[in-house]
């Protein structure tokens with residue numbers, strides 16, 4: 351919900367822009383910290399979800415660690431004050447340059463995705479006289495029941511080591527003097543709201559840690575990955591991720607042994623609800639079959655609807671919103687589209703909205719995760735700026 355004062359402020363600003371509500375961010379981070387610290391769990395923020403400096407600095411100030419997937423993210427996390435002992439480096443294709451930089455930065459752990467990668471990290475660490483902390487990312491073949499583009503834990507996905515390759519992994523670990531085995535890592539997908547999925551993951555993790563221990567490897571870190579979803583249909587406070595239920599599942603079903611640490615890599619759940627994309631209606635095109643609202647924002651600012659058919663709530667802030675909307679406004683159905691020269695540049699078809707006019711302010715909600723970070727300059731468009739509450 352936007353206050354009238356906020357909407358008045360928007361009227362003075364050029365659109366499009368990302369609007370970050372720092373209060374929503376803080377209440378989300380408080381909820382995450384309270385629910386995880388109850389069980390002594392460690393949360394690493396998945397930097398890929400949003401690297402807006404104000405957002406990252408707020409997250410760092412809570413003492414969370416950083417989950418990075420490129421040399422750029424590792425550097426950025428360290429520059430933004432994340433404790434190196436809480437920086438992990440994941441990703442299926444780490445380049446030699448990125449590995450060397452992370453070795454020099456003495457980060458906590460590499461989440462390793464193949465036998466060949468283990469051998470290369472060992473070689474590069476040896477050449478620098480260093481020892482690299484490693485966790486093995488295992489593909490657990492657990493179905494996340496989420497959109498297939500953001501499922502990662504099935505045999506058909508490119509991520510992690512499949513269970514039938516684990517003998518080769520332990521053989522490689524045994525002969526790698528410059529690797530320190532820390533534990534096992536999993537990540538099965540994103541926007542997961544069904545807690546049963548996490549229960550299945552816990553069962554697989556328990557099996558896997560037994561397997562490693564049977565082969566003589568002690569596990570210090572159980573990294574369960576991320577993926578906790580949010581409610582895109584409720585962008586206000588009741589749509590914040592259900593951290594309580596999420597961590598409780600791991601507390602209940604994960605077999606945590608004395609001295610072990612449990613790590614989580616949450617991205618979306620921590621930042622999705624703190625931002626909206628604010629744009630204006632450029633043109634209203636009334637047709638016989640369709641009405642279009644052509645916005646000044648499109649797939650260059652928020653590509654999720656176009657890439658994953660993702661739902662984002664759309665609100666006309668220039669008309670009465672919320673509970674009074676239905677009473678006050680007459681409505682029409684519109685396809686809400688962007689200005690980009692692509693037919694897929696559509697936020698959603700057949701959206702029921704108050705009758706809208708050129709210049710109306712439109713909010714596309716829940717844009718904090720995988721929004722600004724996935725922006726592009728396609729069509730030589732300028733990057734949209736950020737505005738803070």
Ligand code: LLP
Nearest residue numbers: 396537540541576577578615616617618720
């Ligand atoms: N850990 C690993 C190894 C990951 O690959 C990811 C996300 C995360 C943690 C954080 O996942 P989260 O908690 O945010 O679900 N662009 C897509 C989502 C891609 C997720 C990529 N990996 C979207 O907009 O839905």
